[in-house]
Amino acid sequence: MNKFRRLIFVVIIFEILMIVSFNYYLFSKNNNNTDKEYKVQAERVFNEIKTNPDYADNPESINLSRYDQIVKVSIYSEEACNNDYVVKKFNDKYYRIEYKQPNGLNGVWYINIFIIIMGLSVIGILIYIYMKIIKPFYNMSNMTYELAKGNLTTPLKAEKSKFFGKFMWGMDMLRENLESNKQKELKLQKEKKTLLLSLSHDIKTPLSAIDLYTKALKENLYDTEEKKEEALEGILANVTSIKNYVNEINKISREDFLNLEVVKQEFYLQDVINDIEKYYKEKLSLLHTVFNIEEFNNVLLRGDSNRLIEVMQNLIENAIKYGDGKTITIAFADEEDCKLISVRNSGNTLDRDQLPNIFDSFYRGSNTDNIKGNGLGLYICKNLMKNMGGDIFVEIEENDYIATVVVRKA
Known part of the structure; x- marks a missing residue:
């Protein structure tokens, strides 16, 4: 946070130095160029006087339209003059050549205004980032630390920023769930x-x-x-x-x-599959596993969409851990008033005679050697689907392992 403040300060100093340097350069160049130009033009006018006798006697007749800095040419007198001038002598006569400095600084001011606007814009963007992103994030820096320590009772301060509002809302929901689970666990331990x-x-x-x-x-x-x-x-x-x-x-x-609670409501199959695809498409691509999702009709289902996603994630994680890593396919079928969603992976490693036991709690098949797990995944999936009025079953076809979820249609 302090580093970002220093960055804003450095940007301000840089903008000031850039404007000062730029103006110094332009003013110096402009003055040098102006001095040279009016001297050159004055010398040309004087040459016309020397080469043309008419101009020598009547210098006012010289056509000055070709000279943008020469204002007037006359025989020198003591009369006051409001312009800058130089005096030249020819044939015992003195000639006053009046000139004006060109107003070449308008462009400089325009450039200065542009630079200042750009600088203020950059500083404004940095301040906006500081106020809307850096500062809110700094305020949240201890949040995960407090949650890790078990400080679950204090609600998280709401953040109105569009960048972190949803994140803070989700973290507060996580805190509430952790607190609720903690209270349930304490109650369970007491019982x-x-x-x-x-x-x-x-x-x-x-x-x-x-x-x-x-x-x-x-x-x-x-x-x-x-x-x-x-x-x-x-x-x-x-x-x-x-x-x-x-x-x-x-x-x-x-x-x-x-005691696995579900919230029964209506939801679309497409929403569940979108979440699954969004999460696993990149992950399986990094694992060089072909991930296929077959075409399906978007139907209205009844159950708990979040719990169904949890079940699907468990099945796909099992397919990753226990398959050969070549292909994972999600297929669909209809059966009466139910929708069947199957997760098929190549490279089955489970013995057929172990199928009747895989949904038992703490049961782990012979294919789980050296693979971490507690034997509760499929047990939880089974009970979640039962609580939603559905079911789950597993079958083996040739060298493919297929886990199928049965979900009620709305």
């Missing part, structure tokens, strides 16, 4: 802690009963087969109770992953 405390207390009872039954059986405290059967049934009943608690834990854990 988990409460659940664990409750389950630990509830599991103690069946565990204590099992412990008593096993000790009694070990020490042969039951003298009849009926009592032993009752003890075994008691153990089985308590084991069942513990299993139910464990199943409840698993159910709640799975519900945490299923």
Whole structure:
């Protein structure tokens, strides 16, 4: 920011120096040229006087139309004269040759005005850039740092600049989402802690009963087969109770992953594909991967367009990571009241017998060696599409891997 201020100051100084230097040069040149010109013309007039006796006796008769700086020629007298003049002597007579300095400075002033306007324009542009871009950006310089530190509660100051207004609005939405997710996570952690405390207390009872039954059986405290059967049934009943608690834990854990909110609304397929193409066209070009999008009819769909874009991005990223990098194609089909969007990549590396498990949480196929991931991508995609009333499935055709998204038409 200070460097840009110094730049404006340097530009101002440069403009001033340029104007001063330019004017000094032009004025010096103009004065030198003027001095030479009127002297030359005065000398020519004097030569006419010397060569023409009529002019010597009557110098006023000389035609001065050829001399733009000579005003009047006369025999010298003591009369006052308002013009500059030179005195020449010929045959004991003195001649006064009056001249005027040409007003050659008008052009100089025009050039000066032009230079000043251009300089002010440059300075104005620099000040505009400073006020509308540099200064707002400087004010935002600590924004990402504060977000990284976890300072999510303070709203970001709105920026009216057309350059950063939308950016600030988006960053504030990001802050709100991060804050919301943080609160949800804290709430979830509290619920988990409460659940664990409750389950630990509830599991103690069946565990204590099992412990008593096993000790009694070990020490042969039951003298009849009926009592032993009752003890075994008691153990089985308590084991069942513990299993139910464990199943409840698993159910709640799975519900945490299923808590993927969607906003159902109507949107056009073209808008989603435009966003996907805009993001991946250049990226895949840099990877030297052929990216094809087949022709399709722009239909009105129902669901969450942002979530659908998220699903499509996940499928394309998988195609990049697990394909051979040659081609990725997005194809379209219709089925009853649904639109099918397929992402096909060449170079399939997944075994067919693993297809039934790829949508399970934390499942990673045999083709994921040395490739980073957590096994949740397709699981999340599956549940997002289910929440939107659609679906997703995967198939293998020859050496191509095809992931197909099913979206409801509006």
